[in-house]
Amino acid sequence: MLPKVLDMLSKVKLTDVVVSRAELPAGKAEHMIWDTDVSGFGLRLRGETKSYIIAYRPAGQGRAANMKRVKIGSPETIKTAADARKIAFSMLGKVAAGGDPAKDRAEEKRRAKSRVADLLDRYEEDLTRRNYVAKDMVMSLLRRRLKKHAERDIKELKGADYAAVIEGLERKGLPGAAEEFRSRCRAFLAFCMTKAKVIDANPLYGFRRQRATRADRLAKQEHGRALSDVELASVWLAASPATVFGRFVRFLILTGCRRGEGAGVTRKMVDRSDRARPVIDFPAAFVKQGRGHKVTITEELDDLLALCPVQGTLDLFFPSNRTGGPMSGWNKMTAALVKESGVQFTFHDLRRTFRTGLSRLGVDTETAELALGHAREHLIEIYDRREGSEKVHEAFRLWSAHVTTTVHDEQAKRAEKVGIFG
Missing domain, CATH: 1.10.150.130 (Tyrosine recombinase, N-terminal domain)
Structure with a gap:
């Protein structure tokens, strides 16, 4: 029988019996038992766990170098103490040849999470x-x-x-x-x-x-431009309200929103607490400037949103037909609409058209910038005042009415042309 003082030994030949009976000395958080046959090979006791380790100084660095310890396994993962000794002997041989197992192990861990x-x-x-x-x-x-x-x-x-x-x-x-x-x-x-x-x-x-x-x-x-009224009406009419993308384009025309804002708008953002002035309330994290932005829901916009069925679980107004998530594949869909409308435009041109259109309708610069969602400190202060807020709402109403009139005029011209040549 092994003496009861085994747990106090610092050096002994590690065998399966020694390993199984080794205990952590009372009052200690950690204890090492070193092998007498292979210098630098040992059994570490820590809490309820036991593990085989090697301790070494990198070759060529002398005794002044800090000692490194590397775990090579445990009694549960390595079958016998003799097998653990062989592994330790091999690893320490690599150290003697200039290797550094601790550095290699760190690199393995890094590579494992670096794909x-x-x-x-x-x-x-x-x-x-x-x-x-x-x-x-x-x-x-x-x-x-x-x-x-x-x-x-x-x-x-x-x-x-x-x-x-x-x-x-x-x-x-x-x-x-x-x-x-x-x-x-x-x-x-x-x-x-x-x-x-x-x-x-x-x-x-x-x-x-x-x-x-x-x-x-x-x-x-x-490259960047504002569309003429005829061009705007052509794009609107080509953007079929029977399709998600068509409704999405009409939404951008009415609101001047950025493409990403329109693609992510959800029903939860609709605020009808003020019946006279319902809005889409974009949260700060949603808008490019990192500030909230409110878009007035005019009658024309309300009618458009009513055409959007509930699809998927994200509650988006304009979800992707394929995934149910945010819309993508802009270039292909836009190219088709450009061909259908006969108007060369980009999504940002619709935003420029909205901003230019407000100025043409007599909306002052500060109100137009607020309607566009350009968040500046002094503009936010203006919006927070009742008068400023009402002016922004009125700007959206003016623009929606202008779009409606423009589209109706273009439809009338096309119908008249058909009548003349039909």
Whole structure:
């Protein structure tokens, strides 16, 4: 029989019997029993647990170096103490040859949580916790653009890999998509560096957009525009109220909202507490400026919203037909509407048309900016006053009435033309 003082021994040949009978000395949180046959191999007692470890100093660093300890297993995972001794002997041999098991183990752990696909999942969870409204759109974009790298260790990806994606989009004539990927991916990599802590630096921090040439600036000026009344009516009539996308486009025309705001609007945002002035109340986290924004529900907008059936579980007014979630696939649907209407436009052109239209209708600049959702401190103060709030509501009513009149006039012209040539 082994002596009862076994638990007090600091060095003994580790056998299965020794391991099974080893006990943590009273009053101690941890105790080591070192093996006499292999220096640096031992059994660690901590609480109710037992584990085999090796202790070593990295080769070439001398006795001044701190001792490192690495767990190699436990009596539950390694069949016998003899097997544990063999593993320890092998690992310590690698140390003598210049290896560092602790460093290797840390790298294994890092690699285990550094796969691009897994990090994208973690990033999505982070955006969800932060109630990031455009989460679905951002994650769809990142997963699509980084698909070929999904199984790679993110630390292996260099700035050139991300630049290749950006430059590929630019070569296809999609500078907007290239810039959006750069912006979204840069934020994702910042998460990988600061929260996930799997990379030491953000490869896109030094990647800047090229300075715009004179031709670029002129093209940008020409690209953005406000639609004429005839063009606006053509887009409205081509946007069929029988389709989700058609209703969505009409919503943007009436409200001047951004594409992402319109795609995410839910029934919970509708506030009818003031019957005379019902609104869609966008929460602060939903709006680009990080402040709340109220859109007046005019008669025309109310009629449009009434055409939207309840679909899916997210309670969206304009859900994707395919997923029931936020709408996507903008380019394809917009291209079809451009062809149908005969008007070349972008979603932001509808927003510009709304803003320009308010000025044409005599709405003052501050009220028009508030209606557009441009949140500035002095404007918010104006809106909070009853008079300012009423002026914003009136601006929406004026614009809705103008859209209705414009569309009716265009319909009448088309009917007259059909009558003449029919």
